[in-house]
Amino acid sequence: MVDDTPPNELVRLWRLPVGPRLGRPAGLDVDLVVRTAVQLADRDGLPGATLPKIAETLGVTPMSLYRHIGSKEELLVLMADAALGTPPTFPAPVDDWRPALREWAFALWSGHRQRPWLTQLPIAGPPSGPGSVGWMDSGLRALRATGLDSGAKVGVVMVVSGYVRQADLLAQQLEQGRRTTGLDETETNRDYARHMARLVDPEHYPDAAELFSSGLFESATPPTTPDPTQDDFEFGLEIVLDGVAATIARTG
Known part of the structure; x- marks a missing residue:
């Protein structure tokens, strides 16, 4: 018989109910850990959402987090799943x-x-x-x-x-x-075109040379x-x- 029991990482990803665990810090769960990780990443970038920093923010030990996220790699999956928010809702049928x-x-x-x-x-x-x-x-x-x-x-x-x-x-x-x-985008494009127009040899790069001498970047x-x-x-x-x-x- 095929065992269709979801693995632990899917249980946590879908927040499926599980039995109580001894020693679980009060109030700590997957949602709180992931929400904290996302907030730290929003503030400090992804390097700011490390397990030690998450644990420090929550006032727990780093090892206690593993009861809820399984691994550092699983935390990234949980963060990705939570961070994009709600997608557009299209009523059926979509004609166009x-x-x-x-x-x-x-x-x-x-x-x-x-x-x-x-x-x-x-x-x-x-x-x-x-x-x-x-x-x-x-x-x-x-x-x-x-x-x-x-x-x-x-x-x-x-x-x-x-x-x-x-x-x-x-x-x-x-x-x-x-x-x-x-430099802003306009200045960057103009500098780029000016330098390339001098460097690009029309005999070796005819189409690129034509582009850089066309004035496209200067008139953007x-x-x-x-x-x-x-x-x-x-x-x-x-x-x-x-x-x-x-x-x-x-x-x-």
């Missing part, structure tokens, strides 16, 4: 998948931008907690009427979520670079949103959605 999936992607992007440490978390496997499964369910619902099979829908959700994660990581790295130089318009990375995110997202549209069209 594109605006729904766009809304889903923007909600995911917003969550990542509010908590930059999310992209630093390792991807330990497929969605397995109530938070991550909720986001997957919402993305799948946006695609319900597309005619795609289940495998293709999962693939689309993975591609879009992967794009959001990578776009946020790139935005963070570019922002760090601008903080290092002290200022960002239209408070987050200067959002314009780039929107542009890339529409390209991804165009690819999804082409995939749906091929299914007939």
Whole structure:
């Protein structure tokens, strides 16, 4: 007979009821540990959410935390599952998948931008907690009427979520670079184009040389949103959605 009893990490991830444990510190549970870890990461970044710092904040010993989170690696999974919040809710049926999936992607992007440490978390496997499964369910619902099979829908959700994660990581790295130089995005682009125009040999890199001499970077318009990375995110997202549209069209 197959044992379908959930492993301990899933019991904790889904907050399934368990029997009382001797020696458990009063008031300490999975939710409190994870909530504290997320608050520390929000304040000090992911390096600030160590087990010793969590224990110090809660006034307990680091070893006592292992009764509730299992391991340091499991804590990261618990944090990731809790940190993104609630996904968009789409009433069924969703007649037009594109605006729904766009809304889903923007909600995911917003969550990542509010908590930059999310992209630093390792991807330990497929969605397995109530938070991550909720986001997957919402993305799948946006695609319900597309005619795609289940495998293709999962693939689309993975591609879009992967794009959001990578776009946020790139935005963070570019922002760090601008903080290092002290230049804003417009100044950075102009300096970049000016130096490249001098260095890039048209005989070896004809198309790149044409780009750098075109004036594109010098004439770029200022960002239209408070987050200067959002314009780039929107542009890339529409390209991804165009690819999804082409995939749906091929299914007939």
